[in-house]
Amino acid sequence: MNSVKTYTLFTEHDIYLFKEGKHYRLFEKFGAHSVEKSGIHGIYFSVWAPNAKKVSVVGNFNKWNSKDHILYPRWDESGIWEGFIEDLTWGTLYKYAIETAHGEILEKSDPYALSWEQNIQAASLVSTNWYEWNDQEWIENRWKKNTTEAPISVYELHLGSWKRRNNELHSFLNYRDIATELIPYIKNMGFTHVEFMPVMEYPYDPSWGYQITGFYAATSRFGSPQDLMFLIDELHKNNIGVILDWVPSHFPGDANGLHRFDGSCLYEHEDPRKGFHPDWKSYIFNYGRNEVKSFLISNAMFWLDRYHADGLRVDAVTSMLHLDYSRNEGEWEPNIFGGNVNLEAKTFLEEFNTAVYKEFGNSIITIAEESSDFPMLTKPVHDGGVGFGMKWMMGWMHDTLGYFKEDFGNRKYHHHKLTFASMYMYNENYMMPLSHDEVVHGKASLIYKMIGDEWQKFANLRTLYVYMYTHPGAKLLFMGDEFGQTSEWNFTKSLDWHLLDYPVHKGLQNLVKDLNYIYREESAFYENQFQKEGFEWIEADDLENSVYVYLRKGKRRDDVLMIVLNLLPEVIDYKIGVNAGTHWEVIFNSDDIKYAGSGVEPDVFKEQYEEYMRHPKSISLKLPPLAGVILRQTKDRKYKNHRNQFRK
Known part of the structure; x- marks a missing residue:
């Protein structure tokens, strides 16, 4: 019966x-x-x-x-x-x-289960996601934190390897333990948001969470759904936003998962040219099937609603949008117009963005990890765009890391790798990512991508960070990069926190901390970060000296900052054209001793009222070696040293 x-x-x-x-x-x-x-x-x-x-x-x-x-x-x-x-x-x-x-x-297992067992053939658990939230004030005001006119500095981390208990395999901290450790650190470092690599349930640790089986379940590696909610709640109560990695691009072929769910290709596309990913050996959702679209968009809503996420970073958008992604000629079928765009996936992403922004307004943000030049990703759907709030600036990342690998004598031949992004940086709303993908699989840690001896490596990385934080766009830094993790990221163990016992690593961490504070305090860095009015080149073509000079501008006419980068390991006196009636003071120097720099003071030492660099006046500045200097425009000649004002 x-x-x-x-x-x-x-x-x-x-x-x-x-x-x-x-x-x-x-x-x-x-x-x-x-x-x-x-x-x-x-x-x-x-x-x-x-x-x-x-x-x-x-x-x-x-x-x-x-x-x-x-x-x-x-x-x-x-x-x-x-x-x-x-x-x-x-x-x-x-x-x-x-x-x-x-x-x-x-x-x-149940595709909608809220909890799963933690084993390879995991069963679902009858569970609840009831939780008594205490972040109402944050939710009501978070639109101010996610707007394109706000500073957005993201700390990306993998929950299983940021810190571990006794650094043992599978000795994970609980979500609540992570809250105790993480929140004081983020507040001290000055990041505005954290981004968690996937927290949805996944069976295979080396996938880092990107091969999801339980799309509605918080991974039980680190505790219960309520434990994760506690972590997010506490972050919000401490004025820190939470972005979750979301993977609607593919899923693994585990026997208890979505693959062949009822014996047919139910969730995946039945044509392997559209339904199987050759790189990841996983299965691609059928974006043309209405029930699958309902499943996926409901999933996005679920994490934004039930877990109070402030944003979703959408993984592998390039693979979703291109029928020929990682496929040779003859291994893919053109769309009805003869092109390589997956029209069903594009429509799905448009519907996803439309739905979540309609539900939550501009209090949340969607971010596309997209490495091609697919047009109008961050433009509104009603204007012909795909509707994302931001897009990772992958071209900037590749050009920047490529430049900093170059020998000092070769840098003049690659000078415009650092200026090229200004040709397109306002085509989309960009986030500049130095993410986990850049420090794995033999690519080396960021510090060991830098050229030179130890001092030069750290000086290079300090200046790269100055360039990143002063460039238009939101910022993202992967865990460990803020203090110069020397080894590649290893998901099986904790970061090498002991490195902070060494002055060069502690100095780098101090620099990132101060850059976060100056980014948040100086409105010229964020008010117009997605507007052409917010940026101006003063000197973009000094190949011989490897010097770059540019301005960042806020909404007020007198809210102007100047950034000067010296990318050679020598001190030089440098003349810069400025507007009449303006005076300048140094507020930040990456060569400061507190950052383990050489301590060269980059004071303004001369003003001349003669035309220079197409400007009616000039100033002269002593540039420290391999350093980034930030100056603020002032109304008088009284130069005060404000270089310590951003330390809390």
Whole structure:
């Protein structure tokens, strides 16, 4: 006798929206929900498996027997199976036993489960994501933190390897322990946001979380859903935003996951030219299937709503948008117009951005990891764009790291690698990423990408950071880069925090801390960071000296900063053209002794009222070696040393 009772959470309108690809809160319907039927408490289960012959719930409550608890197919041909099982409660382990059209029995974990076991064939857990939040003030005001006119400095981290307990394998800190350690550090360092590499459930540690099986489940490696919510809550209470990596691009072929979910290509595209990723050996979502679009956009809504995420960084957008991504000629099929754009994926991304911004307004932000020159990614959908809030500036990253690898004698031949970004930096809303991808797989840590002896390496990296923080756009730095992690990132162990016992590493950390504060304090760095009015080159072509001079401008006419970069290891006296009536004071010097620099003082020592660099007046500045200097425009000649004002 079947022990499952009939029950439903779906209305006809729910089914209509689901089939149209317009249901964006499926997590309120699908999965396992605690309900009451005729005064009896139990769990309602529902799952989408349109090509199944039979679906039953198996678990530790019925000895994993597929004959006892058979779900009922809905009458409306939606492909949904559902039912109510009495007396089940939180913590029950379960899967769906799905009999395919060919008689094969597949045991699948629940795509909408809120918790999973932590093992390779993980079962789902009946769970809840109820949590009493205490971040109302942050939520009400976070639009001020995510606007394009606000400073956005992101610290990217992998929860499993930022810090570990005794640095042992799998000795992960709990989300709550991480909160205790992380929040004081972020506040002290001055970052405005953190970005967590994927926190969704994944079976394989070396995937770093990018091969997701439980799209609605916080990974149990670090605790419960409520533990993760506590971490986010505490970050918000301390005025720190939270961006989550989100992976709607692909999923692994694990037997308990989405692959061949009901024996058919249900979530993945059935054509392997569109449905299989040759690099990652994973499966690509079928973006043309409405029910899949509802699943994915609901998933985005889920993390923004239930977990109070302030933004989603969308992984691998380039692979989603291009039919020929990592494919040779003949291995992909052009779209109906003969091009290589995946039109279904583009439409999905437009609908995703439209939906989340409609729901949350500008209080959240979506960020595309996209490495091609795909047009109008961060332009509104109603203007023909894809609708993202920002895009990673991958071209800037490649050019910048390429330049800093060059020998000093060769830099003049590569001078314009550092100016080229100004040709396109206002085409999109850019975030400059020095991310985890740049410090793995034999690429070397950032400090060992730099040229020269130890002092020169650190001086180079300090100046690179000055260039990054003073360049238009939001900022992103991967954990460990702020203090000069010497080894490549290793996801199996903690960062090398002991390096901070050495002055050069502590000095670099002090520099990043001060750059975060100056970025947040000086409105000229962020008010117009996505507007052409916010930037002006003074000297972009001094190849022989490897010197760069540019201005950053705020909304007020007198809110102007000058940045001077000396990319050779020698002190020079440098003449710079400025406007009449302006005076300048040094407020930051990356060669300061507190940053483990040589201590050369870059004071302004001469003003001349003669035309220079197309300006009516000039100043002369002593430039420290391999250093970045920031000057503020002042109204009088009283030069005060403000270089320590940003230290808290």
